[in-house]
Amino acid sequence: MTQRIAIIGNGPAGIEAATVAARAGAQVTLIGEGPVGGRAGWHSLTPSKVWLTAADTYGLFQEAAQLGTVVTGARPDPQAVLARIRAVTAAWNEQQAASLRRLGVELLNGVAAFSGPHSLTVQAQDFTHTVHADAVIVATGSVPRFPPGMQPDGERILAPRFASHLAQLPPDVVVVGGGATGTEFAYLFNRLGLRVTWVLDQAGILPRFAPDVGRFLADVMARRGVDLAIGQPATAIERNEAGITVITRDGGRHTGSMAFLAIGRTPDLARLALDAAGLSPGPGGGLETDAYGQTRVPGIYAVGDATGAPMLANRATAQARIAARHALGLPTPPFRPETVVHAVYCEPQVAQVGTLQTASNQLLTVRLPFTAGLKGHLLAEGDGFVELAYDKHDRRVVGGVAVGPHAADVLAPVALAIAWGATVEQLAEVAGAHPTVSELAFLAAQEAGPWVRRSQP
Incomplete structure (x- = not known):
């Protein structure tokens, strides 16, 4: 069993890999250029979600009349949002750092590069550190891609x-x-x-x-x-x-x-000296891996954005869990991309999971409006829909898409059904809390059931 694991990148994927490995008893070194949380935690993902929460809240004030409430005087306050960003990012990232420290994870700040398949050189501001490991997990994330003539300046x-x-x-x-x-x-x-x-x-x-x-x-x-x-x-x-x-x-x-x-974004691999480990990026710009996150060099894994698109935090953490277990020789199922919910946090929110169509036309779909459930009426949600896809032969659930409030939450039971190989009939037997948006997945499955009388052509 692998005992020493080095993880390059201390964003969501790196934190997840370190947590899983440390809980399993490994000696873990987590390397990042800055504080725990990485670029996602401090500069992109978390700050953007604070802004989006503020926008959602302000939007409710604008739509208050539809909900039977009169609100006046509300306005967005950028300074208050920035203060909340500082508070949320500091609290969340320190919470994660404290958890890692309790697990005994060694936290190093610096830029890591391979000096061999099982050794890293970490260049910090005032020292150079060498790390030897039985397995290395690359979780370096991604960086923005800007074509010539379109560079941000931080002002306009x-x-x-x-x-x-x-x-x-x-x-x-x-x-x-x-x-x-x-x-x-x-x-x-x-x-x-x-x-x-x-x-x-x-x-x-x-x-x-x-x-x-x-x-x-x-x-x-x-x-x-x-x-x-x-x-x-x-x-x-x-x-x-x-x-x-x-x-x-x-x-x-x-x-x-x-x-x-x-x-767009591109995997952040340029400073890793991959050739020293016998690796190079694949055609898509990321490191190519098997279903357990292992590259073609045994003992070197890659997860998250470092493997290319789709660049999703939940995909990254799922891959990180699997890679850490596999590196330790622990039983683990392979990564299943069809169970990852892709979500976009606009309003109406958008989410998708699994497969919605195939070239062989083996799928059936059923679509319901958000108002198929009472919660859609309570939210004054006149638009939006949920669509469920299933195999027309074995009737197993294979995909779903939702557009409306909390769409990602609507698809959580669909993702679980895909993971467990459930049929639409089995999904239909579950009763969600009423009234909630989560009911919509079960209602869609009920609509697809064989007991529903179909209209004659």
Whole structure:
């Protein structure tokens, strides 16, 4: 059994791997460039979610009349949000660091690089440390990708890492990028009262999701006043006295006080000296692994964003748990990507899990509106839907998509059904608490049951 494990990267995946390994009795060294929490905990994921929570809350004030309440005087306060970001990030990351220290994890700050398959050199500000390990887990995360002519400056051209420094809200903003982060921030800025222009390439909104999701969100955002510029990618950004101008490939020009770039991310592997370990990135830019996270070099694992897309925190932590157990020789199931819920925290929230369609057309689907349950009416949720996919032969649940309040929570039982190989009939037998949005997954399964009388063609 492996006794010494070194983990490079102290974000969510690294923390999870260290926790699992230490609880199993391993000697664990966790290496990060800064405090425990990593870039996600301090500069991107957590700060953005604090902003999104503020936007959701402010949005409830705007919709209060629909819920039978009159509220006046509410306004977004960036300084208060920044103070909350500092409080939440400090509390959460210190909680995780304290837990690791109690488990006996050695915490090193510095930049790690391979000096061999089982040895690392950690360069800190005032010392160089050598770490030997039976297994190494690479959990270095990812870094933003910016094409030439589109670099953030921290003033008028921002990227997600500046979320914890957004002390003032401009009157308008041009958001570039239609992935999860671009979608969240287009929603965030619009919800907080900014005029938003959303520049999207030909892939449109959330291209990794079912096509209906992107179309649904496009309609919602347009009704809320977002100016959608779809079909031409941004190629350059000009600064001027009034603010910025985003230029698209066809020569289109979109002006605003500020630009927000969410174009994409790439695995952060450049400083690892992978060749010293006999490794190199794969075609997608990440390290290629098997279902247990092991690379082609025995004893070296990679998890999370270091393995490429999709770059999701819950995917990363799931991979980290499996890699840590496998490195220790403990029984563990392989990673199953079909059980990972992909969520986007705009409002309406969007989530997807598993498979929704196949080329062989072996799947059946059933769709319900959010108002199929009482909770949808209580939330004044006239839009939104839940769709369940299942195999038409063995009737096992294989996927789901939800658009509406707490959509990710709606799909939690669907993910569990996929993991356990449950049929729609078995899912239908569960009764969720009433009234809750979680009922929708069970209601959809009931709708798919063989006991439901189908209309004649």
